[in-house]
Amino acid sequence: MAATKISLKLLINKSTNKVLFAEANKDFVDFLFSLLALPLGAVVKILTHKHVVGSLGHLYRSLKNLSISHLQSKTNRDNLLNPYLPTALCQLLNQPEELRSLDYDYEHVKKGYVKEGFAYMVMDDLSVSPISTISSITVLSKFQVKDVGVLVEKTVRVGMDECIKILRFSMQSTTILSDVFLGAKIKRESDT
Known part of the structure; x- marks a missing residue:
């Protein structure tokens, strides 16, 4: 199964x-809202593959390596190490259905979190709202953009790597879209 890629329009x-801000459709907004449904164990599991997660990574590995003879049950350990992942996240991360906990009732979120047929504005800090001409003009005013010549539209593809970066940066930054798609945080950190 090939990983899903979502198209996202950025105004830079x-x-x-x-x-x-980014102009996003249902798929991207569902992915963002699905991050709120992630258990901490899933966050550690996802981020540990490519990034250090501080002490939580050590805690996760400790539980993973602990002998069954020391645990109340294998099921409890398995539920902590392999917690439920929301449908939108499984699709983007190319994860099989088996990663979802069998006892979790996710029928109510199978269709996602937002309705189809609407466009959404996702701010750099991941604030989400319906997009409109008025809201776009308000954003330009808020950021004191006087010359529209400094603005450029860029379409990006969001796949597994970008999803993992969004998750990671969402816990460290308030400029997530700039950090992930423009390398802004990486550039700022190397400047210091």
């Missing part, structure tokens, strides 16, 4: 190298 201020 070239002079500040920052994403003002």
Whole structure:
């Protein structure tokens, strides 16, 4: 099964190298909201593959390596190490259905979190709202954009790597879209 890729339109201020907002569809917004449904064990499992997760990574590995003879039950350990992953996240991370906990009732979220047929504005800090002409103009005013010549639209594809970066940066930053798609955080950290 091939991993799903989602298209996302970014409005970028070239002079500040920052994403003002992204125009997103249901798939991307469902992915973002599914992050709120992730158990901490799933976050550690996802991020540990490519990134250090501090002490939580050590805690996760300790439980994974602990002998069954020391545990109340193998099922409890398995539930902590392999917690439920929401449908939208499984699709983007190319994870099989088996990763979902069997005792979790996820029927109510199978269709996602937001309705089809609407466009959404996702701010750099991951705030989400319905998009409209008025809301777009309000954002330009908020960021004091006087010259629309400094704005550029860029379409990006969001796949597994970008999803993992969004998850990681969402716990460290308030400029997630800029950090992930423009390398802004990486550039700022190397400047210091």
